[in-house]
Structure formats: structure tokens, C-alpha cells
Amino acid sequence: MRVSVIQMNQGSDKSANLDQARRLVEAAVAADRPDLVSLPETWTNLGGGREARRLAAERLPAPGGTGGEAYETLRGLARAHRIHVHGGSIIEDGGEKLFNTTLVFDPEGREIARYRKIHLFDITGPDGTGYRESALYGAGEALVTFEAGGLTFGCTICYDIRFAEHYIALRRLGAEAILVPSNFTLQTGKDHWEVLMRARAIESQCWIIAAASWGQYEERGATRFVYGHSLIADPWGHVVAKASDGTGWATARLDPALTARVRRDMPVLAHRDARRVAL
Numbered sequence: 001m002r003v004s005v006i007q008m009n010q011g012s013d014k015s016a017n018l019d020q021a022r023r024l025v026e027a028a029v030a031a032d033r034p035d036l037v038s039l040p041e042t043w044t045n046l047g048g049g050r051e052a053r054r055l056a057a058e059r060l061p062a063p064g065g066t067g068g069e070a071y072e073t074l075r076g077l078a079r080a081h082r083i084h085v086h087g088g089s090i091i092e093d094g095g096e097k098l099f100n101t102t103l104v105f106d107p108e109g110r111e112i113a114r115y116r117k118i119h120l121f122d123i124t125g126p127d128g129t130g131y132r133e134s135a136l137y138g139a140g141e142a143l144v145t146f147e148a149g150g151l152t153f154g155c156t157i158c159y160d161i162r163f164a165e166h167y168i169a170l171r172r173l174g175a176e177a178i179l180v181p182s183n184f185t186l187q188t189g190k191d192h193w194e195v196l197m198r199a200r201a202i203e204s205q206c207w208i209i210a211a212a213s214w215g216q217y218e219e220r221g222a223t224r225f226v227y228g229h230s231l232i233a234d235p236w237g238h239v240v241a242k243a244s245d246g247t248g249w250a251t252a253r254l255d256p257a258l259t260a261r262v263r264r265d266m267p268v269l270a271h272r273d274a275r276r277v278a279l
Contacts, residue, residue, distance in 0.1 A: 005211035012048025039088030047217035088181035097138035115155035116140025177207035189227025
């Protein structure tokens, strides 16, 4: 199965972000013929403050219903190219709270997975900049997997990557590959991005598929930067595809035989279950 991670430089203009996503997906499909494409975290909006986020938010339909612009864009790309589309995440209007939500569509344009980000980004960066995702977003409560191309994929979003138990739990649910759409800050990304992605791949013995946003954006009068470097890592922890600076994509082939061999030769999950202790 071939997978492409799309690297965007989105801003607060939702229509422009939709157009950029369409162009990049179409270019990746034409060049690399992936079976699945993955977009970054909140690819419909980055920056502009609370009002811009609320304007970009969409009410999600019941299965089979008609959704908003981003929802229908994802569905249309899946149908048009006969591929699975993992929609990174969009901003879901959940009523009192927004949610940072992943949507996945199959080649028929049917929604097959919906995941709300569990771990919210409430941190202070190395330069003193504060991020308080929970001030606007609610947290998800459920682990989510889906089937595509004969493989089981697990859903996570950005800050989830720092919680190893989340990835082990997805492995226990049968995940062979785990998606990590992200908006990693430049300061945390340059030190932690690849280390964390490779560590989660090694620990879970899953492919890690991480589409990321790159470049600068404006947030309440300040210029901020996100790291990019979208990548795919194999279950041994090797980075097998990686995007450079700028917008674009990277593509790799997921090999189930490699996954099986790594798990057979180093059965860490069986060892973990046999030696489980309270820590």
C-alpha cells in the first residue's frame, strides 16, 4: 500500500486552504499514485485567533449526510481519485466547544472513521509562548481505528505523540500503522519531532505516518512558525520518506511483511503483557 503525507502552509483563509489542499493532493496522486493520502492537523485553519477558528468550524453530519465545505472536499477527493483520504483534522463545531477532529473517507466517499483529539496542547514553549488548546477545544474520549487496503490504521493527532500508552493501546486494537497529523511548533519540532515519531514507531512496531504543517502564520498580531518535515517511519524506526522545507508531499510503500518480521523477531507486546506490572 502506498501512502502520501501532504505538507501544507495553511493560514486563516479557509477557502485558500481548501484550494491548496486540493492542488497538493492532486499533484501527489498524479506523481506517486498513492492508495491513501493524509493531510495535516487543522488544515482548514491555522492562525487568526478564536473568531477565525470558529468561522472555519463545521458541524459534522450523521453518516451518509451532507457536510460543510471541508467535509465535502475530502469526500470529493476520495471519490475523484478512488483513494482513501485521511483528512488530517478539521475544526468541528460541537456546540459549546470545538473539537480537533479527524475524518477518513474510503474510495466511494463514505466516511469510515471520525476521531476527536484526546490530548490537548496546553503548554508553554521554550520562548515563553503559551498554548492553551483546552480554552477553545473539548477533548475526545475514544480510541479509533479503521481498515484500508487490508491494513488496520490507528488515529492520533499531534500532541498525542507524547503519550506512548496511547500508541500501545492502538497496537492492542490491531493497528499496523498510526497516523499523526500535526502542527508542531518550530521550537519543539526541531528538537523533538523526529525523535518522538521514531520512538513511537519502535515502541508500537507500527508504521508512523505524520503529515505536518510548515512555515509561518499570524496569530493575534504575532508571527508564529510550524516545523513541517512530514515523514513516514517504518516499524523498526527508520524514516523511509520525508518532506523538505516548503509545501509538498512524501510517499512510501507500507510493507506488511516488514511489520510481521519485526514483530516476530522482537515480540515486545507479548513480553509487555506477560510481565505487566503496576508502575
